[in-house]
Amino acid sequence: MLPLVKVHLPERAQLMPALEHVLYSGMIGEGEAVYAFERRFAEQFDLPNVLAMSSGTAALHVALLECCVQPGDEVITTSMTAEPTNTTILQVGAVPVFADVDPETGNLDPASVEAAITDRTRAILVVHYAGYPVPLADIRAIADRKGVTLIEDCAHALGARYRNAAIGTVGEAAIFSFQAIKHMTTVDGGMLVLRNASHMRSARKLRWFGLEKGVPRTEVDISRAGYKYNMNNVTATVGLAQLDVIGPAIARHIDNGRFFDAELAGIPGLSVVPIENGSEPSYWLYTLLADDSDAVERCMAGIGVMASKLHRPNHFHSVFAPYRRDLPGLETFYRRLVHLPCGWWVSDDDRERIVTALRKG
Ligand SMILES: Cc1ncc(COP(=O)(O)O)c(C=O)c1O
Structure with a gap:
């Protein structure tokens, strides 16, 4: 995987x-x-x-x-x-x-x-x-x-x-x-x-x-x-x-992230995160939004790629129950969220495979 x-x-x-x-x-x-x-x-x-x-x-x-x-x-x-x-x-x-969070960016x-x-x-x-x-x-x-x-x-x-x-x-x-x-x-x-x-x-x-x-x-x-x-x-x-080697590793996260931004935009049922004006993300994880995030996870598992939601919204934990409020933007974001791998270990072949599979649906 x-x-x-x-x-x-x-x-x-x-x-x-x-x-x-x-x-x-x-x-x-x-x-x-x-x-x-x-x-x-x-x-x-x-x-x-x-x-x-x-x-x-x-x-x-x-x-x-x-x-x-x-x-x-x-x-x-x-x-x-x-x-x-x-x-x-x-x-x-x-x-x-x-x-609350912006439902398009988290x-x-x-x-x-x-x-x-x-x-x-x-x-x-x-x-x-x-x-x-x-x-x-x-x-x-x-x-x-x-x-x-x-x-x-x-x-x-x-x-x-x-x-x-x-x-x-x-x-x-x-x-x-x-x-x-x-x-x-x-x-x-x-x-x-x-x-x-x-x-x-x-x-x-x-x-x-x-x-x-x-x-x-x-x-x-x-x-x-x-x-x-x-x-x-x-x-x-x-x-x-x-510090001697991290520059190229981070650069590869960014290169893969930009590749996904360009290649996954416009696929029906999926959306990519709009980048904040004047900012350059470093894409620790690639954030993809999908009408059916479970289907994306299954599709990725089918080609040997791990994809998932990495975090649990913190207000779901009982320790934060006293501070819960309505967070409709977060609800929408979290339902649609699926993280894809996009770090230094994702090769050109890997990223092509991911895009091809998502285009097929
Ligand atoms: C958003 C965020 N903040 C803070 C931390 C805390 O960092 P650490 O695990 O180094 O204590 C983490 C990582 O676990 C994190 O993902």
Whole structure:
């Protein structure tokens, strides 16, 4: 079967010597490899102040804390995402307010976001779902008008761009995930991006129990309890090796995504996602909409291709039951949704086979 997602690792000959070196270096915790990974990641993806974390979830937790989201505050969010987007909101004691999504994109609908704002709203948390950027300009304008913070969950969108800027640079904070099946993995890991450098010191402390690194042990003081959220030198070494090879892998996601956009448009019963003006998706997954999504899954299984809905709308979980609201756009999107594989492992032959099968119906 052609898988829907696949772990991307550098070649053994490239990765293993570096891994062996770090494993037996005597310095496997947070150290130079982590800081080198941060510097190179920021440079390669054109991002400002970054902090490498143990996971995307950890990065999102610290993003919410750095954006001063307090217990009882409301965070406007999407249900059409992976669960950690919203469990972290609960983790800080805040209230997830599910705005509706555009039924054609699965991304937050700015009108629904604006309608959900109250005087308790502290932040808007957007997800560039499956790697397709949300209407950032509209949502940024709402956030500015209403005086609330914008956080970007870019876990699916490494390498995407918005109006000639890297994804993750429009919000006050953004996060990336390096979990196993994302565009780029460090086995597990994440990156926090902070627009304002003045937050870096406190975010660094939150990453390390609340302690300030470099201050002598006998003098250091914890004034706010932090977490054990740091990246270590071993995973950072995987990350450094990935940075040498990830460019072409992401480029292949994008090439396959654009191929499907061109070839699948106009097939009766199917529609492709309209691309947000001025944005360049990085197509972690290809999002296809179908009048009969089950039939598309069966059709793909018939040619040995895995296709499915990858996530469960979060408000279906009982933990989010108190926050359920009517989400007609999401209902339509989710009913029609079927993800197709479009990553670096999808060959020219594979993508032709997929298009031919879908054209036949
Ligand atoms: C949209 C989204 N946000 C956040 C996360 C959390 O990332 P991680 O698994 O690295 O903690 C994930 C991935 O699991 C995700 O898909």
